[in-house]
Amino acid sequence: MRIVDNPCLAHLQDNNLPVIAIYILDVIEKYSLGKASLWWLQKTLEKLKIDYKKKFNLDLIILEGDASKILDQFIEKYQIKEVVWNRLYSKQTILRDSSIKKKLEQKEIIVTSFNSHLLNEPWEIKNNSGEYFKVFTPYWKNSYPFFLEKQYTYPQIKKITPMTHKEKFKEFNFLPSKKWYEKFEQYWIPGEKSALEKIDQYLIENINQYKVNRDRPDIDQTSRISPHLKFGEISPRVIVEKIKKMKTNNDSISHYLSEIGWREFAYTLLFYAEDLKDQPINKKFKKFPWAKNQKQFQAWKKGQTGFPIIDAAMLQLYEEGWMHNRLRMIVGSFLVKNLLIHWHEGEKYFQDCLLDYDEASNPAGWQWVTGCGADAAPYFRIFNPILQSEKFDPEAIFILKFLPQLNIFSKVKNIFQPWLNPESLDKLIHEKKYQLPIIELSISRNEALDAFKKINSKINK
Numbered sequence: 001m002r003i004v005d006n007p008c009l010a011h012l013q014d015n016n017l018p019v020i021a022i023y024i025l026d027v028i029e030k031y032s033l034g035k036a037s038l039w040w041l042q043k044t045l046e047k048l049k050i051d052y053k054k055k056f057n058l059d060l061i062i063l064e065g066d067a068s069k070i071l072d073q074f075i076e077k078y079q080i081k082e083v084v085w086n087r088l089y090s091k092q093t094i095l096r097d098s099s100i101k102k103k104l105e106q107k108e109i110i111v112t113s114f115n116s117h118l119l120n121e122p123w124e125i126k127n128n129s130g131e132y133f134k135v136f137t138p139y140w141k142n143s144y145p146f147f148l149e150k151q152y153t154y155p156q157i158k159k160i161t162p163m164t165h166k167e168k169f170k171e172f173n174f175l176p177s178k179k180w181y182e183k184f185e186q187y188w189i190p191g192e193k194s195a196l197e198k199i200d201q202y203l204i205e206n207i208n209q210y211k212v213n214r215d216r217p218d219i220d221q222t223s224r225i226s227p228h229l230k231f232g233e234i235s236p237r238v239i240v241e242k243i244k245k246m247k248t249n250n251d252s253i254s255h256y257l258s259e260i261g262w263r264e265f266a267y268t269l270l271f272y273a274e275d276l277k278d279q280p281i282n283k284k285f286k287k288f289p290w291a292k293n294q295k296q297f298q299a300w301k302k303g304q305t306g307f308p309i310i311d312a313a314m315l316q317l318y319e320e321g322w323m324h325n326r327l328r329m330i331v332g333s334f335l336v337k338n339l340l341i342h343w344h345e346g347e348k349y350f351q352d353c354l355l356d357y358d359e360a361s362n363p364a365g366w367q368w369v370t371g372c373g374a375d376a377a378p379y380f381r382i383f384n385p386i387l388q389s390e391k392f393d394p395e396a397i398f399i400l401k402f403l404p405q406l407n408i409f410s411k412v413k414n415i416f417q418p419w420l421n422p423e424s425l426d427k428l429i430h431e432k433k434y435q436l437p438i439i440e441l442s443i444s445r446n447e448a449l450d451a452f453k454k455i456n457s458k459i460n461k
């Protein structure tokens, strides 16, 4: 969804090929995008269409349907000689794209694909035994220098030659029917221009404090570039090149780069692991005795658990279509370890609500939180939501932003644990403004640890 650092466009420019540009919302992509992401998709396509027209006089054709059939129709109608695209990495997309490639090559059509989404593609980074890395630190140690050695320079796209065609343009509308997405306009501006401006501003104003501020939802100073990266409005290579140009190096900058590295690592897992969305990398978790408690799951989704940091985080997700990374870990840990609800449920809910929903980072994040992923947090590391609030939202600024009704407590510790002040909590409950905690933390923690011991002992028998 961009012009800058788009290798497809560069190839077409270099070879002076006349171009028909098509975006196809195939059933595989439609399935993998949640409802929130469909809003972003609509907006970014509207912008890209305008940009192509303005810059190249090129009409972007936007269609929904079977990618293979649609391509066949265009190829026949316009006697297309070459098809180009930027690569995707999930099992389903690889299967589809390889099958399309095979069919086209049988018709003697040239098919050329490129890496536009990653610094390094999954198969480029291997350990000494020729296998993919399952631990992040050695992965990144090998991956980042490898990218730097390539001396990457991206070409300027100045001229694309449109092919004359007689296609009629229907209005496209991928928006979901429920209009809760309208509020996203307050928080986000999709599109390449906004992505580039956002990162430039971030590198000037905030990156040097990243290491100290990145875990603080109250300070809210991460780059919020994730949905732009997800939709390819900006490439990770452009971000890294911009950082290199700053000619500054400090812990914050290295840390920021390593987070881009976690995204790359997630794509390696998506590419190599059995089925990242469905299967735990650590197989003993297949036997984990997950609970099926719809009432508690609904309370988690709606931000009605009675634990303010969890509830505020879930309200942020619903309101902004995004959640701070520290909070993703806290609410994830609460769902899988305190409620013992399967990580699949959390993964799917995030898929539906996140604007940055990413088919690699989301399941990898959920497997990490659960303790069943590659290089994951150990299962016994169970986040205590109260201690996490004290540490990462010490004045309850974040909590009060989403739960202003808790502003009746004079002490911050009561905002973190409203039940410590039963009179005020009773008043809130009576006015239907807040609720009692749905579980007792220490009991649920012990239950989780017992369940974990059981799957360990089953393996050992």
Ligand SMILES: Cc1cc2nc3c(=O)[nH]c(=O)nc-3n(C[C@H](O)[C@H](O)[C@H](O)COP(=O)(O)OP(=O)(O)OC[C@H]3O[C@@H](n4cnc5c(N)ncnc54)[C@H](O)[C@@H]3O)c2cc1C
Pocket (backbone or CB within 6 Å): 214, 222, 223, 224, 225, 226, 227, 229, 230, 259, 260, 261, 262, 263, 264, 266, 323, 324, 325, 326, 328, 329, 332, 350, 354, 356, 357, 358, 359, 361, 362, 363, 365, 366, 369
């Ligand atoms: C349970 C769970 C689910 C997640 N789901 C997603 C998802 O669907 N899409 C997504 O992009 N990220 C996901 N993440 C990772 C992370 O939370 C987000 O990338 C980050 O919060 C985005 O905000 P930002 O752009 O301000 O990040 P910054 O802190 O500014 O980081 C810059 C970029 O680095 C990458 N990044 C940062 N942290 C991570 C990480 N832990 N894993 C992978 N990449 C990272 C992202 O591309 C991010 O935009 C998930 C994490 C967890 C724990």
